[in-house]
Amino acid sequence: MSEKRKYKKRYCKYCEQKVDFIDYKDVASLKYSLSERFKIMPRRLTGNCKRHQDMVTIAIKQSRAAALIPYTVSRKVIAGASFEG
Numbered sequence: 001m002s003e004k005r006k007y008k009k010r011y012c013k014y015c016e017q018k019v020d021f022i023d024y025k026d027v028a029s030l031k032y033s034l035s036e037r038f039k040i041m042p043r044r045l046t047g048n049c050k051r052h053q054d055m056v057t058i059a060i061k062q063s064r065a066a067a068l069i070p071y072t073v074s075r076k077v078i079a080g081a082s083f084e085g
């Protein structure tokens, strides 16, 4: 019980599962890297490695083009202050 950091684990989920290809149709898996407003989560939050983050980003963009994932959520409740990288 040395390290008790529950969040901010820095391992890559995809590396752990030895994923070599991320399918844009696999929305469930893509949602892991999306915020609640369907923005792509930055790497420092998901813990993904660069390689997989790139794959996820590409897959998400393809998925958006195929209308599997919305570009943004329609309701504009949270207009204004949002921090994006």
Ligand SMILES: [Zn+2]
Binding pocket: 012, 013, 014, 015, 016, 048, 049, 050, 051, 052, 053
């Ligand atoms: Zn990885």
